[in-house]
Amino acid sequence: MKNIHPLHIALFGKRNQGKSSLMNLLTGQQTSIVSDTPGTTADPVRKSCELFGLGKCVLIDTAGFDDTGALGGRRAARALAAVQGLDAALLVISNNTFASDEQEFADRLQKEDIPFLVLHNKSDQKPLSSALRTMLQTRYPDCGVLDFSAESATQKASRDAAYDPVAEVVERLREVLERNAPEDVPELALQGLVQPGDPVVLVCPIDEEAPKDRLILPQVMLTRQCLDFHAVPVLCRVEELPGVMRSLPCAPALVITDSQVFGQVEKLLPAGQPLTGFSICLARQKGNFETYLQGTRQLDRLSDGQKILMLESCTHQVNCQDIGRVKLPAAIRRKSGKNLEFRFVSGNDPLPEPLSEFSLAIQCGGCMATARQLAHRVRSLRQAGLPVANYGMALAWASGIFERATQVFR
């Protein structure tokens, strides 16, 4: 499994089930305090690690969701809030106990579409009963169930250096993730579009918004993808594009540009030259592509007074904010000639109610969000009957080249 962003995996369960012991085993070091005093892990503890077969992960150890200490209510609420945007969860139980707390929590995970593994810990004390295993597999057909002992695994590892105490846990997690992978997400945006040796031109404007001394993530990602496919990335600014096009031995397999200069770039290229944008590539990679294609066409059907919901997945990228809050609304107003109202939601903030007030939602590229986070958000919007477009496609639309910029992916 290849993941560009680390997988966020959290451990949940009542107090004293062995969550922190598992966290320490998985991260291979003393990260979380293990204690037989229930309620020791007060705030979520995060730790990055590399798990064999899963790649880069961020593990999150949480307070028990039954925590009833002085801060209990808040802790439990925080454990629940941590659910949003997770790639997977480990629900840790023991002693064949799967009571209403656990059930409520597992139901919630299932509802939020977060894949999870129920890990029955302390099997050295009491193994998982077949009745509970069957109940779990019936109620949560997509989850995994594993009988385990953090204690025994730790002891075995201390006797046998070749023994990997978490291999089984990681393998089961991997199976669960694979079984629940979002369907329309290709691994890489350029898959099938470029061949070894193909030149690919990446147009990267360096303006006052460009970060100092570096490139932005989508530019780095697409450069890397060209290299992965043995294509030849050629980076340039808009000014140099005509010269680059003249000097290449053949027409590039693809030109990928920053969406803000779509208009300029398309005028500099011969008709028929495959062209797309970084953010459209990102949308291709992060799923929901068909939804965005259809949603963007909605821009042709806007009328005066309609409301558009702008969704930014992160709260800190000044560049995206400027595009989403200022440039894109201005470009849409200009191109449509309509008097429109824009509303903004950032990060994981809740969606405004009622969604029926809006005629269209436009989601940012989500370079800092996982495919699952985006899938979840887009699903909620679609369930409310709202068409969903995407920043990159909307910018292409505003530049009059929506069809051309999305053609290569259709």
Ligand SMILES: Nc1nc2c(ncn2[C@@H]2O[C@H](COP(=O)(O)OP(=O)(O)O)[C@@H](O)[C@H]2O)c(=O)[nH]1
């Ligand atoms: N017998 C046994 N005890 C365990 C196992 N895993 C954890 N424990 C013990 O259970 C207690 C609670 O563990 P901890 O990891 O702090 O649980 P948490 O509250 O869920 O984070 C500690 O005393 C651990 O040593 C296990 O597999 N078997």
Ligand SMILES: [Mg+2]
């Ligand atoms: Mg703990």
